Amino acid sequence: MIQDLINELKKSDIEYSEDEPLAQKSTFKIGGKARLFVAPKDTKSFITTLRKTVDSNTKFFILGGGSNVVFPDGTYDGAIISTQNLNKITTEIEPLDANTIYVTCQAGTPISSFINYCIKNSLTGAEQFAGLPGSVGGATFMNARCFEKSISDILHKTEHFTISKKYDDNEANPQIVETPFNAADWDYKKSPFQHEKDDRSTERKLILSSTFKLIKAPDKDKEKIESECKKYISARIDKGHFKFPSAGSVFKNNRDFGEPSGAIIDKAGLCGTKIGNAQIAPFHGNFIVNIGNATADDIKQLVKFTQNRVKKLYGFCLEPEIIFIEN
Numbered sequence: 001m002i003q004d005l006i007n008e009l010k011k012s013d014i015e016y017s018e019d020e021p022l023a024q025k026s027t028f029k030i031g032g033k034a035r036l037f038v039a040p041k042d043t044k045s046f047i048t049t050l051r052k053t054v055d056s057n058t059k060f061f062i063l064g065g066g067s068n069v070v071f072p073d074g075t076y077d078g079a080i081i082s083t084q085n086l087n088k089i090t091t092e093i094e095p096l097d098a099n100t101i102y103v104t105c106q107a108g109t110p111i112s113s114f115i116n117y118c119i120k121n122s123l124t125g126a127e128q129f130a131g132l133p134g135s136v137g138g139a140t141f142m143n144a145r146c147f148e149k150s151i152s153d154i155l156h157k158t159e160h161f162t163i164s165k166k167y168d169d170n171e172a173n174p175q176i177v178e179t180p181f182n183a184a185d186w187d188y189k190k191s192p193f194q195h196e197k198d199d200r201s202t203e204r205k206l207i208l209s210s211t212f213k214l215i216k217a218p219d220k221d222k223e224k225i226e227s228e229c230k231k232y233i234s235a236r237i238d239k240g241h242f243k244f245p246s247a248g249s250v251f252k253n254n255r256d257f258g259e260p261s262g263a264i265i266d267k268a269g270l271c272g273t274k275i276g277n278a279q280i281a282p283f284h285g286n287f288i289v290n291i292g293n294a295t296a297d298d299i300k301q302l303v304k305f306t307q308n309r310v311k312k313l314y315g316f317c318l319e320p321e322i323i324f325i326e327n
């Protein structure tokens, strides 16, 4: 199993580390170690790593920026495969309309780099995502939504790789699929890349890049775009987003509940509730914060506690947005 994968990675000259500490790789700053950690240096080695991982029947998790995940407390007995080195940005101009610009970001591109690129090149359309932690791949997978705008609202196409046991073992012809944006595949916090909770599933679509459709503004508007971005970052700072380690909103919002999840939790009097070193933020009902060496178990218990109290009081079942990675 994992030893077979290690042998294969060695043969392919792909760097890896064993027993890698995980806490600093997530914004929650929680977690034990990964038996194996791989950050492939380019798309080709990313695909090779995934193929060999599936072939060796090793469980795996694809890590973007780690801003929506809770790593387990003990040792993750599999491979954490990071996209951190897949971070190139390229631009293409729409031939029929020079004002429309397509910006392609490799999956591991930090959202902050994408935003800086937009500012530098006077591109407008993505300002709402300024200050969103994490990577382009993670934001695409989650269909992140910021200030009433979803990633799907600016998406033009994606490129993914389907990992499957049945692949045709031809390195020169990997199964990379380009998919034009199709609104029917996307919804609030839903993307076609999400899958059932099964790390060993052999049919998984892994995002290689996302292309966004943006508008080229005149160069004189660069400062305006930058100040819009700063406005959104300030709004996050004012809401206390960066006061403590967290993974952002814990629960999805549900229109049928009439109010955002944070307001429901606040109304239930749960803000400030602590389990171990995890706390429902006193300043934001939908944030659980790590107030000092919290464990994954603290977070899990606090999530369950909140769900139970809200269910009992209002009959709603809050759906978690954060992803627990199981040992």
Ligand SMILES: Cc1cc2nc3c(=O)[nH]c(=O)nc-3n(C[C@H](O)[C@H](O)[C@H](O)COP(=O)(O)OP(=O)(O)OC[C@H]3O[C@@H](n4cnc5c(N)ncnc54)[C@H](O)[C@@H]3O)c2cc1C
Residues within 6 Å of the ligand: 027, 061, 062, 063, 064, 065, 066, 067, 068, 069, 083, 107, 108, 132, 133, 134, 135, 136, 137, 138, 139, 140, 141, 142, 143, 144, 145, 146, 147, 193, 205, 206, 207, 208, 241, 242, 246, 247, 248, 249, 323
């Ligand atoms: C302070 C704070 C504020 C936040 N505010 C918001 C907000 O306003 N709106 C919002 O929507 N979210 C918010 N979040 C949550 C989080 O930032 C987003 O969900 C983000 O888009 C996750 O990206 P990531 O790269 O960190 O993903 P990760 O946490 O690394 O991964 C998330 C999921 O995406 C999968 N994934 C990542 N890359 C790929 C890939 N290349 N192919 C296939 N699957 C992949 C992972 O396997 C995992 O299942 C916030 C988080 C924090 C800490």
